[in-house]
Amino acid sequence: MVGTSEPEAGHDRCASHGADVRHGTAPGRVNLIGDHTDYNQGLALPMAIGLGVSVAYEPSGLGVIEVTSDAYPGVTAVVPVDVDAVGVAALAPAWARLVAAVVSLARPESGGTLHVRSTLPRGSGLSSSAALAVALAGTFGVEGDPLVLARLCQAAEHRIGVPVGLLDPLVCAGARAGHALLIDFATLMMRQVPVPEGAEFTVIDSGQRRDLRDSAYAARVLECEAAAAVVGPLGLATGTDIAGLRDPVLRRRARHVRSECLRVRRFADALGSGDLGTAGLVMDESHRSLSADFESTTPEVDALVAAVRSRPGVHGVRMTGAGFGGCVVALGEPGSLVTGAFTTPAWNVVASDGALARREAA
Numbered sequence: 117m118v119g120t121s122e123p124e125a126g127h128d129r130c131a132s133h134g135a136d137v138r139h140g141t142a143p144g145r146v147n148l149i150g151d152h153t154d155y156n157q158g159l160a161l162p163m164a165i166g167l168g169v170s171v172a173y174e175p176s177g178l179g180v181i182e183v184t185s186d187a188y189p190g191v192t193a194v195v196p197v198d199v200d201a202v203g204v205a206a207l208a209p210a211w212a213r214l215v216a217a218v219v220s221l222a223r224p225e226s227g228g229t230l231h232v233r234s235t236l237p238r239g240s241g242l243s244s245s246a247a248l249a250v251a252l253a254g255t256f257g258v259e260g261d262p263l264v265l266a267r268l269c270q271a272a273e274h275r276i277g278v279p280v281g282l283l284d285p286l287v288c289a290g291a292r293a294g295h296a297l298l299i300d301f302a303t304l305m306m307r308q309v310p311v312p313e314g315a316e317f318t319v320i321d322s323g324q325r326r327d328l329r330d331s332a333y334a335a336r337v338l339e340c341e342a343a344a345a346v347v348g349p350l351g352l353a354t355g356t357d358i359a360g361l362r363d364p365v366l367r368r369r370a371r372h373v374r375s376e377c378l379r380v381r382r383f384a385d386a387l388g389s390g391d392l393g394t395a396g397l398v399m400d401e402s403h404r405s406l407s408a409d410f411e412s413t414t415p416e417v418d419a420l421v422a423a424v425r426s427r428p429g430v431h432g433v434r435m436t437g438a439g440f441g442g443c444v445v446a447l448g449e450p451g452s453l454v455t456g457a458f459t460t461p462a463w464n465v466v467a468s469d470g471a472l473a474r475r476e477a478a
């Protein structure tokens with residue numbers, strides 16, 4: 117099982133400098149079901165996982181933040197504390213633009229040094245970006261409920277050109293250990309759904325990487341907007357509305373969103389009542405819809421889903437997150453999937469606390 121190994125959020129005294137070092141942490145997430153529904157006022161059911169991002173920020177009183185990351189050894193990015201949207205877009209190296217975007221919105225009171233560590237694979241659909249943004253926002257003193265944090269983090273991603281919804285930062289901030297988070301993006305109501313004993317979730321990386329800026333994610337957002345211009349928000353549209361869409365591509369995209377929202381409810385009910393067989397079958401349906409109607413899978417991901425599904429004790433498997441590569445998530449009997457048996461990284465994941473619950477506990 118993946119545990120939570122990141123330091124707890126909070127402040128401490130840095131032994132070497134005697135200065136105030138602030139630590140922030142946020143988990144990644146796996147979306148159990150409900151993909152490409154968040155920006156359509158639909159439903160999703162993600163859970164936070166033990167892999168995550170941690171940051172250490174030491175204020176210096178100067179006007180810039182010097183950013184280093186375990187992922188880019190030997191490189192220091194310099195972010196002015198008063199960076200604006202134009203400065204964010206022009207910042208080099210590009211990996212530091214999300215940090216700059218959060219700085220531009222959270223406005224820490226001083227420059228300093230910032231170090232980023234992550235146990236999350238990047239570009240694999242486990243929300244490495246949202247985890248970084250949520251950890252940073254908390255460290256820079258952004259207060260409030262998960263929605264306040266999530267809106268700032270979403271705005272930061274938009275500032276670097278990725279038109280994401282609220283799914284990832286909401287769960288990275290607001291998750292509770294032992295629970296998945298049912299989110300209704302039309303009302304922004306959230307409900308914690310207990311994950312029953314005997315439900316083992318395994319995440320398997322396809323090894324196929326994507327960057328949401330280059331993937332078809334933005335194209336899907338535009339297609340959904342085009343369909344919504346005719347029938348209204350797709351998460352609220354009826355089957356009759358969708359059948360009336362003339363364009364066959366838009367009709368398929370809309371059909372996925374509507375059917376996926378219905379599946380989120382069925383899955384949440386099945387999970388809640390411990391009917392893991394039904395929950396697994398609903399995950400299989402979700403994958404087929406993402407493959408055939410939404411076209412956000414790849415041949416490699418489809419092949420991985422089929423291979424994992426054929427293992428004894430596996431109830432269901434689907435792609436998770438944006439797709440176009442990245443990870444798949446399987447629901448199985450405990451011990452049915454041995455992570456070391458895959459040629460790519462895999463993790464048995466447990467539902468973990470989000471950033472706010474970790475802060476409360478610290």
Ligand code: GLA
Pocket residue numbers: 147150151152153154155280281282283284437438439
């Ligand atoms: C990415 C985005 C989310 C959501 C998922 C697909 O993770 O960041 O907002 O749209 O893709 O469900």
